[in-house]
Amino acid sequence: MKRVFGKSFITALVAVLLGLLAGAVLMVFIGANPFSGYLYLFRGGLMTIERVGNTLATATPLILTGLSVAFAFRTGLFNIGAAGQMLIGGLCATAVGLTLVLPKPLLLTVMVAAAILGGAVWGLVPGLLKAKFNVHEVVATIMMNWISYWTVYYVVPAYFKGAYLETESRKISEAASLKVEWLTGLFGGSYINLGLFLALISVIVIAFIIDRTIFGYELKAVGFNRHASEYAGIKANRSIIMSMMIAGAMAGLGGATFYVGYASNIQIGVLPTQGFDGIAVSLLGGNSPWGVFGAAVFFGMLHSGKGFMNAMTRIPPEIADTIIATIIYFSATSILIERNWDKLKKRAGGAK
């Protein structure tokens, strides 16, 4: 419990407050009332059971892309390619869902497996390039993002073209959707789907791997110091490849929860923003699985509430993205917060 409320929790909290403050300043700048703005933003995310369901559904892919980024981070790798991995995962799941005819439980299993596999392959490539050829993973994952973008751009119209639009795939059948009746009914017809449980399981599994296994320990050791860990007999190259693969798998699963859970078809010409928001989620969550979960739900609330706020106040919905981006900037410069926090503590200590 002590670690949860430690320094990283406080810096995250301060970053969030500063981000919300920056959002308020922007609202004032365009002549809106920040109090009513935030009231509608939060009400839009939480007002009814349906909206809570939508918040959780929006958070689901964010949890998984956040886990993806956080897991790679632990091995000292920056996975900026979660967007591409997610997209390819979504494509794999959609492709299976539109092709195979199976009973729902079996079909969903195959679809989810395909998404995980697709994402893992997309993570494997930068991992291999990093381990074997020392190609920087940031550039490699950016290239992989565009390769998945163009792959979807051509594969979807060629094989899975929608009934009306060239720019999206056919809708998946009810049997191929992660949405299930009892859950949708429970949350008053919201977008919530089984993906949430997959995300929760992933959080638990990743937390277990990182904190409780030798494999996880080795990954972290490589993240701290690649050369020292090699000297200690850890196969650093293998750790890097495995780490990127698992990171890719998480983002790929995130793609399944989005494209065949939240949505029911896949669009071409869009890199999912959840991939980049995953970086924000991971950072705010202090790269820990449960931190990622909390941060994703918070960002999910901002995203699902922004439409309601826009309808009620005419504040542009991009305010949510601006707030999230500002929070990330303040997290990145958290050393400033820490310094001041220490100073404040000292002063408080001196006053006693």
Place this chain on the structure above:
Amino acid sequence: MWTVIVQIFPYAIAFTIPLLITALGGLFSERSGVVNIGLEGLMVIGFFASALVISKLELALPDIAIGLGLLAAFIAGALFSLLHAFACISLNANQVISGTAINMIAGALTVFLARNMTGSGNILIIHGLVRSNVPLLCKIPVVGRLIFTQTYATTWLVLAILLVSWFLLYKTSFGLRLRACGEHPQAADSAGINVYRMRYIAVMVSGAFAGLGGAIILVTYSGEFTGTVSGLGFLALAALIFGQWKPLGILGATFFFGFASTIANVSQVIPALSRIPGILLKNFPYIITLAVLVLSSKYSQAPRAVGEPYDKAKR
């Protein structure tokens, strides 16, 4: 084939120039030791600033509105990059994370402001730059037809900046100092160079150039602010590495990207190319980049200290 090349050449150049100027900005930043992954966002800032200025002024001052727009983008990019410089240089923040934050802030903030102004989030300008032939030079056979006809003034501006940058980096003491900060900042410091100041200057140059790059997109082929430069900033970053952190290398790499993308875009109307599947043509630049990075990794010329915050106490 020759007529095809002549036809698509102007488009390839138009696509190359914003990439080139942005990658040049990245060159300054990385040579001083600061990774600037925020180039994408800084381009968006320039894109927005120029659209804002030009759309407001083009009726009142039709002759100089575009020039003022470019200038505004240059300044806005430099100012916005201060956020990155402050985080990376003064606070020793993780440079990749700070750059990512820059990208996210720029993308969200500009659309937020644009939507507040126009409702749709797009800003349209009425007139962009006009293509023109270079007098005399366009009469040269072959080369004149390829390079000196139907050009934008910004193309020559950027090429001039390329020359000046090369001169600055390799032929002046300022350039030597800047590069020293990226190779071995401690040594540079002990020689009396203010590493922090050098890096601040370099990051601001990268912001200004990237901003200019965004503005050039607007006044040449886009004509409308749309809130995104669709990955060109990242591509510029890749071109910087592909070009091995050298001005001429960058020129070659960006031209390769420009040409390859243009070919992919027009492949449908060229019989010789329409037989190749589009998926291959579109992915070609990215796959080649990965291949080149693999091949060149052994001889990588990356600045030694790039990505590391400068810590005075460390030796």
